[in-house]
Amino acid sequence: DLEDLVDSCRKFNPRIKAFDTSVFDGKYVTGDVSKEYLEKLEARRSDNAKQKHVADGEVIGLHNYQ
DSSP: OHHHHHHHHHTTOTTOOOOOOHHHHOOOTTSOOOHHHHHHHHHHHSHHHHHHHHHTTOOOOOOOOO
């Protein structure tokens, strides 16, 4: 579990008091990342959202050509 991971890391450096485990438990050190924010971000970055921008003529990347 997550606490086992933290404990095993702490063995290498016991001076570390806290770990950022937000990627695993959703508890962000900033304290202001809400579920709603993450959902909004996911919607903006989804494949459907990206396709909409391409359809609108937005350039999302450069391609090599010969």
